[in-house]
Every structure is written in C-alpha cells, then in structure tokens.
Amino acid sequence: xxxxxxxxxxxxNNDWAFPLLEILHIAxxxxxxxxxxxxxxxxxxxxxxxxxxxxxxxxxxxWTLVGxxxxxxxxxxxxxxxxxxxLRNESFRxxxxxxxxxxxxxYTIHRKVAKSNPSGALGVVVGGVSLxxxxxxxxxxxxxxxx
Amino acid sequence: xxxxxIFQWLQSTEVATALxxxxxxxxxxxxxxxxxMALFGGxxxxxxxxxxxxxxxxxxxxxxxxxxxxxxxxxxLLTATCGIFLALSKAEFYYHNPFFWxxxxxxxxxxxxALVFRNSVYRxxxxxxxxxxxxxxxKVAACLSLALWLxxxxxxxxxxxxxxxx
Numbered sequence: 673x674x675x676x677x678x679x680x681x682x683x684x685n686n687d688w689a690f691p692l693l694e695i696l697h698i699a700x701x702x703x704x705x706x707x708x709x710x711x712x713x714x715x716x717x718x719x720x721x722x723x724x725x726x727x728x729x730x731x732x733x734x735w736t737l738v739g740x741x742x743x744x745x746x747x748x749x750x751x752x753x754x755x756x757x758x759l760r761n762e763s764f765r766x767x768x769x770x771x772x773x774x775x776x777x778x779y780t781i782h783r784k785v786a787k788s789n790p791s792g793a794l795g796v797v798v799g800g801v802s803l804x805x806x807x808x809x810x811x812x813x814x815x816x817x818x819x
Numbered sequence: 820x821x822x823x824x825i826f827q828w829l830q831s832t833e834v835a836t837a838l839x840x841x842x843x844x845x846x847x848x849x850x851x852x853x854x855x856m857a858l859f860g861g862x863x864x865x866x867x868x869x870x871x872x873x874x875x876x877x878x879x880x881x882x883x884x885x886x887x888x889x890x891x892x893x894x895x896l897l898t899a900t901c902g903i904f905l906a907l908s909k910a911e912f913y914y915h916n917p918f919f920w921x922x923x924x925x926x927x928x929x930x931x932x933a934l935v936f937r938n939s940v941y942r943x944x945x946x947x948x949x950x951x952x953x954x955x956x957x958k959v960a961a962c963l964s965l966a967l968w969l970x971x972x973x974x975x976x977x978x979x980x981x982x983x984x985x
C-alpha cells in the first residue's frame with residue numbers, strides 16, 4: 673500500500689524551504705490580487721481616471737496571470753507539507769472553495785464586464801464582488817493557522 | 820531606561836495585551852495586514868514596472884504613477900497600521916528577533932530611497948514623459964523599490980519563524 677509520509681518531504685527537512693515558499697506565495701498574491709484590484713477600483717469608480725477598465729484589464733492581465741501562476745505553484749507545495757492537516761482544516765476548505773469561485777469569476781463575469789467599460793451600478797457590483805472574493809481568500813488563508 | 824525595557828513596557832500596555840490575548844482580533848489584524856499588502860504590492864509593482872517601461876506603455880508615466888498613488892498610500896497606511904499593532908502586541912519577542920531588525924533596517928532604506936528619488940522620479944513624471952527614453956535614474960529607483968519591498972516581505976515572514984532559545 674502506498675502511504676504518503678510527510679516527514680519524507682524535502683520541504684519538511686529544510687529550515688528555509690517552507691518560509692521561502694510562503695514568501696513567494698505572498699509575492700504571488702500581491703501581484704495577482706493587487707493587479708486585479710486596480711481593475712476593481714476602476715469598476716467601482718474610485719480608481720484611475722484616464723484609463724478605461726478595458727484598457728486596465730488588458731494592461732494588467734499578463735501580470736495577474738504571473739501572480740496566479742506563482743500562487744498556484746507554491747500553494748500545492750505548501751499543502752504537500754501536511755496534507756491531512758490541511759484537508760481537515762475548515763479555513764483551508766473554505767479557502768479552496770472561495771479561490772475556485774474567485775478564479776472562475778475573474779475569468780468570466782469580471783473579465784466580460786471590465787471589457788465592456790460599464791458605468792455605474794453594474795461596475796460597482798462586479799468590482800465589489802471581486803474585491804470581496806479575493807479578500808476572503810486572503811483571510812481564509814491566514815486563518816488556516818488560527819482555527 | 821533600556822531599549823528592552825521600552826519594548827517590554829510597550830508590550831504591557833492595555834491595547835498590546837488585549838490584542839495578544841484575543842483569539843480573533845489578532846488573526847483579523849494579521850489578515851488585514853496581508854490584504855493591505857496585496858493592494859500595496861500591486862500598486863508598487865505596476866508603478867515601478869511602468870517606470871521600467873514593462874507595463875501600461877499605452878498610458879503616460881504620469882497617469883500610471885499619479886493614478887495609483889492614492890491607493891498605494893492607502894495600502895501602505897493599512898498595512899503599516901496593522902503591522903505596528905502586531906509588533907506592539909509581542910514587542911519583547913520582536914526585540915530579540917533579528918529578522919525584525921532587518922525589516923526595520925530596510926524601512927530606513929525605503930526612507931532614504933524616498934529622499935533620493937521622490938522629487939527626481941516619482942513626483943517628476945511629467946519630465947519623464949517628455950524624455951525620449953525613460954531616464955536611467957527612474958529605472959534604478961524602480962528596481963531598488965521592488966527589491967526593498969520584496970526584502971521587507973521576506974523578513975516580515977521570517978519574523979514568525981524565529982525562536983528564542985531558552
């Protein structure tokens with residue numbers, strides 16, 4: 673029978689591996705969430721004045737993707753350090769749900785609406801939901817260590 | 820009064836004690852610290868990468884740097900306020916923590932960076948837009964800024980890994 677023993681994971685046998693992954697994870701989400709926030713703030717009508725949301729989306733999209741890629745590479749590695757703990761952790765499970773919704777939302781509704789340069793209520797709702805989703809991902813991630 | 824005594828006193832204040840002993844407020848402040856970091860990080864990233872000519876080249880440097888500035892400031896204010904409270908709540912631990920002092924040293928360098936480049940680069944974007952190519956000092960400022968903030972994030976995370984040897 674194959675049983676995964678986390679103590680054999682190189683991550684758990686090096687003092688620096690885990691914090692380094694976490695630092696990259698933080699930098700990754702700052703890239704992705706920060707760039708998404710630039711579009712969201714524009715949709716909310718409180719962001720940059722001289723660019724349209726479609727323009728901001730187009731400009732920030734590659735860097736959002738870079739951030740997401742870093743997040744999605746470091747996250748599973750962090751998870752691999754202690755899978756059973758994470759799977760049992762309610763905050764982790766909530767985070768995975770919120771993350772899935774946030775990513776799907778970002779590349780469907782959010783993208784479509786930002787491209788259409790909405791004015792008023794539609795932009796406010798779509799930008800607001802996006803910010804809420806991503807902030808809930810950050811909060812749930814941090815609370816993994818506290819529940 | 821020694822510096823250690825000051826840190827011990829800070830930790831013993833009512834607000835620091837309440838924060839340290841609360842099971843929910845402490846992680847909420849920490850999560851807000853992280854959320855502020857996401858906002859601030861994104862703004863710094865785009866600001867500095869525009870100075871490097873890597874992003875939003877269809878918009879002027881003035882538009883990008885000026886447009887992101889209020890949110891950059893807001894993100895920094897949010898992150899710093901939460902960070903100060905987190906440090907106060909465990910001030911004595913921070914006093915003994917070399918990563919905390921490394922982080923503070925980098926903050927001093929951030930201030931030096933601002934003194935050197937604020938007027939010549941970040942508040943001088945109209946001139947940068949008029950220049951045929953982005954001036955070297957703007958690119959140096961951007962690289963240093965990105966490196967400093969990445970260092971600050973790194974030392975910040977490492978603070979949590981330091982153990983005081985008995």
